[in-house]
Amino acid sequence: MITEALIVSAILFVIGVVGVLTRRNAIILFMCVELMLNAVNLSFVALSKLHGVTGQVFVVMVMTIAAAEAAVGLAIVISVFRHAGTVDLSSLKLLRG
Amino acid sequence: MRDFLLSIGAAAWVLPALILWPIMAAPLVRWIGRDTVTDDAADGLDARVLTCGVLAVEALLGLVLLGVYDSGAAGWQARFDVPWLPELGASLSLGVDALSLPMVVLITVLMPLTLLGAWNNVRVRTPSFGALLLLLTAGLVGVLVSLDLLLFYLAWELMLIPTYFLIGIWGTGQASRATVRYVLFTLVGSLLMLVAILALWNGGGASSFHLDHLLRVRLTPQTQLYMFGAFFLAFAVKSALVPFHTWLPDAQGSAPTVAAVTLGVKVGIYGILRFAIPLFPAAAMHDAVRMTILVLAVIAVLYGALMAMVQEDLKRWIAYASISHLGMLMLGIFVLTPLAVQGATLLMINHGITTSALFLLVGMLADRRGSTLMADFGGLARQAPVLSAILVLAILSTIALPGTNGFVGELLVLLGAFSEQPVLTGIATLGVIAAALYGLRAVQRVLFGDAPITAPAIADLSWREGVVMGTFALAMLWLGVAPGPVLRPLDGVARSVVEAAHFGPNAPMGPTSTRTTP
C-alpha cells in the first residue's frame, strides 16, 4: 500500500510538473506547484507509515511553508498584475537576452 | 667598489630593493603628479621627470647588483629569503645567477633610457603612465630574480596588467583590441602554467615553491611532457613563437614606445632556460617535442622574415623581424648544445638592446610625423642624418652584420645548432638572406629616396635623444666587437642548462649526482 501511495504521489507530482510546463497563467502555475507539494506530502505520509512520525511532522512543516509561500507568491502576482495588467507569463518579457 | 657595496650589506638588500622600490614609488608618482588629459608638461611637477628619476635609481640598484655579483662563484647570489605564505610553503626567495644577472641589468638600465628616449611619446596622464611603468619594471625584474615559483608567477602576471593598460590607454590605432588580444593570448599560456606549477608543487610534497626544491622532484617522463607543455606554451606565447605570434604585431604596432620596448625583452626565453628545460628535461629532450619546436623555430625564422618583408608599418615590421629572431633563439635553445644555448642567451640580450633601439627610433619618427607607415617617410638620411645613422646601425644589428651585436649570438646559435641539426640549421641560415631583404627594404623606403613633399622636414635627434641613442649605438657596437664580458659568464649558464637537460634529476639519462627526492 505504501508503494501504491508512492506511485500515486509520483503521478501527481508529474502532473504538477507538466502543468507548470504547459500553463502561462501565473496563478495556475503556482497552483501546479502546490499540487507538486501535495504530491510530496503524500509520499511523506506514506513513508511515515514505514519510518515513524517524522514524515508527518515534515508534512506539517510543508503545509506551513506552503501557506507562507502562498501569501508571498500571491502578493508578488498582484504586484506584477499592477505593473503589467496581466499574469500571463509569456507576456512578461521585460527581462530577456 | 665591490668591497664597499658588500660592507653596506648590499648583497642582502639589493634584490628586494629592486622590486620594492618601483612598487613603492608608483603610488607616489601617481599622486604627486596631476593626471590630466591635456599636455601635462604645461603645469606642475612633470611626472615624467619623477618617473625617470625613480627608474634611474632602479638602474643604479641594478648596477649595485652587478657590483656585488661574484662572477667566480657558482649558484644563486645576492639571495633573499623570507617566509611568505607558510600554509603553502611559499617564500619570498630572490637570487640571481649568470643567466638572470645580465637580463636584470639590461632591463633596469633599459627602462630609464627608454623613457628618456621616448620622452615625448606620452604626454597625457603622465602620472598614471609613470606609475604603471614602474609596476611593469617591478614585474619584469621580479620575473627574473624570483626563485620561488609562486612569486615568479605573480611577477609574471604583474607584467601583464600594466602592459595591458599601457597599450590600451596610451596606444594608437586599434589599441584596445590589440591589448585585449595580448592579455587573452598570454592568459591561455600562463594559466595552464599555473596548473603545472600547482601540480609540480604538489608533486614535491606541497611544501615549497623554491626552484631548488622543485628541481629535485621526481617526475615520470609522461608527467614531464604535460608540465613542459604548459610551461612551454606560456613562454612561447609570451615570446611570440609562430604560430602563437599574431598578437605581437598588433600589440607592438599600437603600443606606446616604452611598452613596445618591454614587449621586446624576451622574458619568455628566460623562462624556458630557467624553468622549462631544467625542470622537465625528459620532455625537452623528447625527440618529437624537440623536433616540433625546432621545426617551428625554423619556420618562425623564415616566416617572420618574409612577413617583415611586406610590412608597411614600421612597428609591425620590427615585430615581425623580432618574430624571426625569436625563431633563431628557439633554435639555439632547443638544439641543446652548449654553444647554441650560449648563443641564444647572448642573442636574447642583444635582441633586447637592438629591438629597443629600433622601437625608440621608430617611436621618435612617429612622434615627429604622427605616422609609422613607411610610405609617409623617405629621404630621412638627408633630413636627420644622425637619427638615420643610428637607425641604419640598429637595422644592421637586426640583420646580424658582423661587427654588430646581432651577429655574435646568431653565429653561435647557428654554429652550435649545425652540428646537431645540419638541415634545419641550413634552412635557418637562409633567414640571413631574408633578413637582408627586409632590413634593406626599410632603409630604402624610409632613409633613402625623396622626402614626401607635403610633410614638414623631420628634425634630427635632440640632445636628450642623442645621448640615449648614442648609448644604444655604443652598446650595439661594443657587444659586436667585444662581447666577451657578457659572453664569458654565459658559458657556464649554457653548460648548466645543457647539463640539466641531459643529466638533471629528471633527465632521460638519469642523474649523475645522487640527489634524492625529498
Next chain:
Amino acid sequence: MTMADLPMSGSLMRALVPELLLVTGALGLLLATVWQPQGQAAAAAEGAERTSLIARFAMLLCGLTGIAVIIAWGDAAAGTADGRIAGDGFRWAVDLVILGGTGLVLALLDADHERSQAFSPEVPVLLLLSASGMMVLAAARDLMIVFLGIELMSLAVYVLAGVNRRSARGAESAVKYFLLGAFSTGFLLYGMALVFGATGSTRYADIATWIAQHPALSPMLRIGMGLLLVGFAFKVAAAPFHVWTPDVYDGAPLPVTAFMAAVVKTAAFAAFLRLMTDAFVGPVAEWHAVLWWLAVLTMVLGNVFALSQTNLVRMLGYSSIAHAGYLLVTIIAHSAGGVSALLFYAVTYTLATMAAFGVLITVSGGRDQAPTLADVTGLWSTRPGLAVAMAVSLLALLGMPLAGGMGFFAKWYLLQAAWQAAAPQAVLAIVLVLSSVVSAGYYLKVIAAMFMRPAATNGSVAEPVPMAHGVLVLCTVALLVLGLVPTPVSRLAGRAHLATGAESQRTVPPAPITTPLSTASLTR
C-alpha cells in the same frame, strides 16, 4: 509531559545564540518600522530617512551577531546534542561570511536608497531575516531544517527582488524568481521525501550511517539524491538550472542582486557542501561524475554566455553562474582542502561582488534600469576611483594576481583543492583555467571601456555616495591587501572544519570512501 520535558534547554539556546540574536534584533527593528511618527506628512518625509537609519542599525546588528559568532567559535561551542544543528568551524566561518556580506549589502542598500528612494524601512529587516535563514542553513544537519532554512532565505529574497514597487522590472524579476524557486523547491522536497523513505531519517548522521551500512544504494535513494541535487543546483545556479539567474539579477534592485549573487550563493553552497560531504559522503562515486559535468557545463556556459552581454548586471549574473561552476569544484574535490577553498573563495567573491555592485549602484544613479557598458565608458576620466575599484573587483573575479588581489589565491585554492582531491581532478583544473580565459574576454571588455575609451560628452558624471564609497574602499583595500598576504583568511578557512556523522555518533564506523577531514590535515 510538561514544559520541563521539552529540550528548550540551555544547550539548544547556546547552540543558536547568534541566530537568536539576529532574529531578535530584526524583530526589534521591525517594531521600529511600524512606529508611526506624528502626522502623515512627517511619515512620508521621514520614511526615506528611516530606511537608512534602520539599515545602519541592521549593519550594527550584523556586526554584533558576528561578534557572537566569533565568541561561539572561540568557545568551541557545540551544536545540539542530537546532531541536527552543527557547531563546527565550518558553520561559524560561513556565518561570518554571510554576516559580512549582509552588512555590505546593507551598506549598498543604504547607498542605493539615497538615490532611488526605493526601499521601505522593512527591507533591511527582510535582509536580516533572510540572513538568519542562511545561518540556519549553514548549521543544519537535518533535511527538515535545511528545507526550512532554504525557505526562510528564499521567501525573503523573493520579496526583496520585487521590493521596489515602482519597478515593473523588479516585479517581473520577483515573479520569475518565485515561480521557478517554488518549482525547484518541489524537486528538493521530493528528494528529501525519497531520501527519508530510503533511509528512514532526515538527519545527516543517520543517513550517512544507513548508507554506510547499505553500500548498495537503493533506487529510491538514488532518485532522492538526484532530486536533491536538482534543488541545490537550482539554488546555486548551476547550469542547466541557471536559466532564471540572468533575468532575476537583471530585474532585482542592485543591492538585492548583490545579495543574491554573493550571500545567497554562499549559503546555498555551504548547505550543498555539507549535504554532500556529510550525509552523502558514502556514495561519492555515484554523484561525483554528475557534479563533474555540472561544474564543467556551468563554468563554460556561464562564461561563454557572459561574452555577448553589454548589460553589466546580466554580465555579472552570467559571471556568477560561472563562479558557481568554480565553487562546485570544491564539492567535487570532496576534501578538507575543498572546504577551505570554498570559504576562501566565498570571502573573495563576496568582496569582489560587493565592490562591483558598489560601482554599478553609483553609476546607475538610482535609475530603474540595469547599467550597461555605455554607463561605465570613460569612467576613468570622470571618476577614476570608481574605475579603479571596478577594475580591481573584475580582476579579482578573473583571478589575476596582485592587481586582482585575493582573486588569484581564491583560484589557487580551488585549483589546489581540485588537484589534491581524493581523485585528482586535473582535467577539471584545466577546464577551470581555460574557462577563466574566456571570462577575461568580458571582464577586460568592461575594463577597456572604462579606461581606454573617452567618456560620452553629454553623459552626467556619477555623483559620489559616501556609503557606497565606504564599501568600495573597504572591499578594494581588503582584496588588495589580502591578495599580498592571504594568510589570515586562509588560516581561518583552514580552521573551518566540517563535522561529519562520525563525530556525533561515535559508534558508527567511518564511511567507506572518506577523505581526511581532520584538523591536522587542514592546518598544515
Next chain:
Amino acid sequence: MSIVSALELATGAQAPAHVLSTTVAQYMWLLPVLPLLGAMGNGMIALGVGRARGEQVDATTARHPLVTLMGPGVLLASFALAIAIFVAMLGAGMSASAGLATPFILRLGSWIPAGALVIDWAFQLDQLSMLMVLVITGVGTLIHIFSVGYMRDDAGYARYFAYLNLFVAFMLVLVLGASYPVLFIGWEGVGLCSYLLISFWFRDAANVAAGTKAFVVNRIGDAGFLVAMFLMWRTTQHLDFAGAHAALLSQAGTPAVVAIALFLFIGCTGKSAQLPLYVWLPDAMAGPTPVSALIHAATMVTAGVYLVARAAPVFSGAPAISLLVTVVGALTALFAATIALRQWDIKKVLAYSTVSQLGYMFMAVGSGAYTAGVFHLVTHAFFKALLFLGAGSVIHAMHAAYHATHRHDDPQDLRNMGGLRRVMPVTAVTMGLATLAIAGVPPLAGFFSKDAILSAVFARASGSPLAQASLLGLSGQTILLGVYAVGMVTALFTAVYMGRLLLLAFFGENRTGSDAAAALHEAPGVMTIPVVLLAILTVAGGWLNLPELMPLGRPELLEHWLAPVTGASAARLAGTVPLAHGTEQGLILAAVVTAMLGLGIAFIAARRPITDKAHAAPDTGVSALLANAYHVDAGVDAVLVRPTQALASVALARGVEPGIDGLFSAVGNGLTAVAALVGRRVQDGDVGKYAWVIAAGAVLMLAALSLR
C-alpha cells in the same frame, strides 16, 4: 713546411716567437685601424655638416678641408705602413733561417670567447695577405686621391670619404683576418660599404635598388660562406686558418671537405660575381665611378679569389670542387665577355669586363694555379682601376660638359662620346695602355697574367690530379681542355669589346653635341696623376711574375713569394710533367695572335657609323640577347624575386597570417556569436521555457544517477 708548422700551431705546441713579432709588423693592426679612424672622423664631419645644415647642404660646406686631408691621408699612412711591413718581411725573409715559412699571427684580444669556441681578434700576416694589403692600400690611395677631384662638387663629400675609408678598413680586415669569422667581418663589411656606396646618390631610387640588390645577392653567397664555417666547425672544431686547414688537410677528399669547399665557393660566387650570382655587379655601376674602380674592380670583387687562394688547402683537398671552380670561372668569363660586346654604357662594358676577368682568376685558382690567379688579381687591379678611373675622368668631363650646357644626355653612353683623345690626351693614352693590357698584348701586365692562367690550365689538363678527377661525369682532362678553349675565345672577345670601347670613346668623330663638345676638358691633376701612376703599374706589373722562358728579369718572383702560402696546395693539384718549352711558346704565340685578332676585329667594327641612342634601330637576334644581358635579370625576377614577393605578400601576409590570426579570433568571435544567438533563443524571458529546461535537466540528472 707551412703545413707542418700549422699543424704544430693547431696541436697547441708553443711556437717560438715569430721573427716578425719584433719588427714594424707588430703594428699591423694599424693597417685597418687607420682607415677606420678616418671613416669615423669623416663620418662625424658628415653627420655634423648634415645635422647643422639639414637639407641645405651644398658642396662648398661639404668639402671640408679636413676631409680632403683625412680621407686620402689615412690611406697614404696605411700604405706607408704596409710598405714598411713589406720591407720588414723582406728583411726577415733574408735573415731568418727558416725564411717566412709560417705566418705571423698577431692576437689582439678575444672576440667571441664562447666555451669551446674561442674566436680571437687576430691578424695573420703572410705573403698572400701582404700582397693584398699592398694592392689595397696602394691602389686605394690612388683612387682616394682621384676621388678628391672626382667628388669635389658633391654634397656628400665627407660621407663619401667616410664610406670609402670604412671600406678600406673592412677590406684590410678581410685580408688580414687570421680566422674565417674575422675574415667574415671584412667580407660582410665590404658588402655593406659597397651597398652604401652604390646607393650613394640615394635620392634616385634606381641607385638604392642597385645597392640593395648587390647586398642581397652578396648575402646569398654569405649564407654559403656561413654554412661552410658551420661545416668546418663541425668537422674540425676550428675556425682559424691554421687549425682548420691543418685538420682539413688530414681528411682531404672526404665528403666534409668537399662540402666545405663547395659552400666556400658559393660564398665566392656572391662576392666575386660569378655565375649565377654575378647579377649585382653590372647594376653596381650606379655608384660613383671611383667606387667602381676600387670596390667593383680592384679589391672587393677579388675577395673571392683571395678566399680560394687562402683556403687552398681546402680546395686542393677537393679536386672536384676545384674543377667546378674552374668551370664556373670559364663560363662566367665567356658569358660576361659576350655581353660586354653589345653594351653602350661605358661603365657597363667595364663591369662585364670585370666579371669576365674575375672568371679568369677563378679559372686559375680552380685549376690550382693560385699564383697565376693572384697574379691576375694584381694586374687586373692595376689596369681595371685605371680603366675605371679613366672612364671616371671621361664621365666627369662629359657630365661637366652637359651640366654646363644644361643638357640631359647620358654622359656614360659611348654613343655620345667619340674623339675624346683630342680633349683628354692623358686619359686617352693611359686608357689605351690599359686596353692593350687587358687584351693581352705583350709586354703589358695583362699579357703575362693571362698567359700564366691559360698555360696553367693547359698544363694541368694532363697528368695532374685534377685531370684525373671528374665532375658531372666529365673527366677532368676534357674539362680543363674545354676551359682552356673557352679562355682563348674569351681572350678574343676581350680584345674585341675593349678595342671597341677605346675606339668609340676616344677615336672617330665627336658625338657629344656641338655646344657641349666645347665644354669638354681634361681632368684636373689630382685625377690624372693617379691615372698615370696606375698606367705605369699597368705597364710594369708583368715583371712581378715573368715566365721562365722569357729572360726579361728574375722569373716567377710572385711564385716564390707566395710559395709558403699556396705552394703546397698548388703542388698537390699540379701535374708531375712540366709543360714542354715548345708547347708553352706555342701557347704564348696563340694568345698574342688572339689578342691582335680581337683588336683588329674591333677596329673593323668601329668603322661602322654610330647612331645615337634615340635613333638607334632596335637590336635583334643575338645582338638583342647580348644587349639585354641574356635577359638574366628578367629571368631572375620572374623565377625568384616575384615568387618570393608573392609568397610573402600574398600567400603569407594575406593567406597564412590572417588564417592563423583568424583561427584564434574565430574561437573568440564564435563563442561570442554562439552566446548571443543561444542567449537570445533560450533566455527569452519566458518562465515556461526556463521551467522546461530545469525539468529536462532534472530528467538528465536522474538518468545519470540511476541508469548505471
Next chain:
Amino acid sequence: MTSFFEFQFLLFSVLAIVSALLFVTRRNPVPAALWLVNVMFALSGLYVMLDAPFVGAVQILVYAGAIMVVFVFVVMLLNLGRSGITDLRALGARLGAGLVGVCLLTMLLMSQRQRLPQMPSAPAIPNVVTPVATSLFSDYLVAFELTSVVLLVAVIGAVLLAKKRVRA
C-alpha cells in the same frame, strides 16, 4: 475488509489523479482551483487511510480551507475568471512538456524498483496527535520555531508587496 480497504484506497487514488488531470487541463482558473481542492480532499482521505488522520484533518483545514480560498480570492480579485481565455501553451510546448513529464515519471517510478526497506519500528499508532506533537516540540523544535520566522517573513513580504501606498 482488506478488499474494501483496497477499493477505498484505489478510489481515492483515482479521484486524486483524475482531479489533478482535470485541474491542469481546465482553461478557466476558477474550475481549475476547484478541481485542485478536489485533489486535496482525495489526498486527505488517503492520509487518513495511511494512519495519519491528524495530517488529513490539517490538510482539509489549511490547504483546502485556507490556501485554496486565497487562491480563488486572488483569481477573483484580479478578474481572471473570464471564460474563453486559454492560458495553455502552444502544441510544441505541450508536447515538450509531455515528453519531459513521461521521462520524469519513468525516472521517479524507478525509485520503486526495489522493495521498500523493512524498518523494525512503525507499528500502527493508536494516538496520532501525541507522537506528532511530541516530535514537533522535541526533535524538531528548532524547525518548528523556524516556521514562525518563515511566517513572519511571509507576513512582512506580503504586506510590503501588496500594500497600496507607494512612498514617494
